[in-house]
Amino acid sequence: MKIVVIDAQGGGLGKVIIEKLKERVHDVEIIAMGTNVTATAVMKKAGAVQAATGENAIVYNAHRADIIIGGIGIIAANSMLGEITPKMAEAVSSSDALKVLIPIGKCHILIPGSQSYTLNELIDMAIDCAAGHIENTD
Numbered sequence: 001m002k003i004v005v006i007d008a009q010g011g012g013l014g015k016v017i018i019e020k021l022k023e024r025v026h027d028v029e030i031i032a033m034g035t036n037v038t039a040t041a042v043m044k045k046a047g048a049v050q051a052a053t054g055e056n057a058i059v060y061n062a063h064r065a066d067i068i069i070g071g072i073g074i075i076a077a078n079s080m081l082g083e084i085t086p087k088m089a090e091a092v093s094s095s096d097a098l099k100v101l102i103p104i105g106k107c108h109i110l111i112p113g114s115q116s117y118t119l120n121e122l123i124d125m126a127i128d129c130a131a132g133h134i135e136n137t138d
Contacts, residue, residue, distance in 0.1 A: 011042030
């Protein structure tokens with residue numbers, strides 16, 4: 001099972017996702033996809049098995065993933081201060097992978113109800129979703 005974690009800017013969200021995934025699920029391949037080298041390096045250091053940077057890497061790997069996890073902005077063209085290109089957003093959106101999206105309000109996308117949770121609670125819920133999917137496919 002391949003889990004692709006996508007993050008931009010400083011990679012902090014991806015770092016926490018990878019650390020929590022490694023605690024919770026085993027026998028999966030966690031691949032870090034950063035929009036920039038800083039995000040990629042931070043996620044690789046957090047324990048991703050493989051890592052790559054940039055538009056082509058994200059487009060290529062989105063269609064090879066079983067699960068894609070990241071902030072909701074990974075499906076919105078030009079989000080994350082423009083780091084998510086239209087090609088990246090399309091590749092993630094059109095992938096057959098299960099997409100576990102964390103509703104972070106920094107991408108001009110608001111999901112009613114998500115404001116009542118802290119970022120850590122939202123990350124924990126995302127990990128629960130991914131882990132549940134993995135457990136049900138084994």
